[in-house]
Structure formats: C-alpha cells, structure tokens
Amino acid sequence: MDRHIQEPPHRHQDAYAVVVADSVDDIGQLNELLDSNLPVLLVRDLRQASRLMDGEETGAKAPRPAPLQVSHLEIRPDEQRALWHGAPLELTAQEIGLLGCLARHGGSVASFQELVQDVWGASCGVDTTVIHSAVRRLRRKLEGAGVDVGIESVRGYGLRITAQELQPSVN
Template identity: 40%
Template structure:
C-alpha cells in the first residue's frame, strides 16, 4: 500500500464464531468492520436520514400500491399481508422467508440463481457467500414439511433453488 494507507477489513457473516475467528487473525492496527448481515453493513456505511426506524434498512418501495399475492395452486404468499397459506392453513414465516417464497413461487416456476435471489430478497450484491440464503431455505423447508403436501424447495446444485409441487 502506498503512502501509509491502512486497509479496512470488512467481515459480513451471520456466524458469530467465524466473525470472532476473523477478528483474532487481524493485527491490532488494521480496522475491522464486523456485521452480521448486509442490512447491518448498509446501515453502518450509509445511515438513513429522516426515515422511520423500520424503513432504515430497506429501500423505499417505488410504487405506493401493495404487491399482489403470489399464488401457486393452493399455495398463497402474501408479502404485504404478512401471511403464507397452504390449503387455507397458515404457515408461520418471517418477512424474509415470505419474500423468498414469493420469488420462488412467481410464475413461471423456474430455477432462481443464488445471485438473483440474494439481490431480490436481501437487496444487496451477492458476495459469493450464500450461507444466509441456505439458512433461510433450510428454515423454510422445515416449516413447509409441517404442512402436509405443501410445495417443496429443490436445490439445483451450484445454481440456485426452485419451488416444486
């Protein structure tokens, strides 16, 4: 590095042990920015100004109209209504899980590459670490198994995920 520049190490990982491991291996003169996810990194680097606290980490929606529910047969994902249903029964999900399911269920059903899912659901650039996405899919699979006959999330190895009936 020229002119005495000091590098900045940025570690983004949901895994606390990995974050500790990285920090322990960096010399004490190098600044390290450690964040659990891209939302936290974005909020740290670009603090929101004059936005409600709940909106600080998400880009403002361009259209004022609510998003239409995504339906795949009897499987309904209503992101704005905060609900996922299968044959009329509610499947408990988080906001991110609903957004992920809405992308996967959007017709025509196809393989969604990791990169595209990451951008669409988490709103950030894909940095090659798909562990956040894999964790979300793992939780969703567990929840969908509880709804007998519900669609499943298939892995297309090395490419991404797709919803199947």
C-alpha cells in the same frame, strides 16, 4: 456530595435510526442499544429502507399485486403473509420473501444472485450457505405444516419451487 448529571449528547434535529426487523417485537432488544432519544423508524426489509432513504413516495397507494399461488399455497409478499389452504403459516419476512421470489419464477430456476438481490436486497455479501440455511429452515416449517410444496436445489446455480404430490404412507 457532588452529583454529576450527564447531559444527553447533542444530536442533529433531523437524526433518526432506521431498524430493519420482521416485527416490532424484534426491536425490543435494541432498546438497550438505543439508549437515546433518537426517533426510530421500523422497516420490513432493506428495499423499503432504501425507498424511504431515497425519498420515494410511500404514501401513494399502488394497486395491490395479485397473490402468488403454488398448489394450495398462497403467498402475499406485500402483506408479509403465506397461507396454506387459507390458514396462515408462521413464517418470517425472509422466508416469505424466498417463497415469493421462487413463486414469481413459476417453476423455473431462480439463480442465487437473483435470490440475494430479491430477498436480501443486496448484490453481494450474502454467501450461498446463508441461502441454504434459510431454505433448510423454510423446508422444515413447510413440511411441519403439511405443505405439499417443495424447494429443489439446482447445484451451483439456484433454486426452484415445485408442487409435490404427497405420497400415501405405507404401513
């Protein structure tokens, strides 16, 4: 019986794979695709990947930015966290990015172009339907958690974050 042992493909000693994912759990599915011995670098977003690829210093500790606040919603984009009355919300990095971008505009309208650049890290290629889908999911999660912060659409231009007063229910 003749056995053929396949040699692993030759790779450059500096080769590696960059994976953009919300968490380590997200790359579990990629194990099958990365059936090699390439080192994997996990990053949170395209901006972080870009900084690493450009060789920017990542080890230097920059001062941590102050959390963003809208009503009782505290957004900590640098920690990928959002808190409602101090309790963490179950949001994705993209959803936290959306909240952070809107909160930085302080109630003013963030254009779709600004949202795409800030949240998706691209200047084009993200359709407004992608943004609306992400916002719809985010609104559902905020509503489900009882968060009194809303996201208003400004037709044809962008979005703004608002602190809403909860209406008492009428029986």
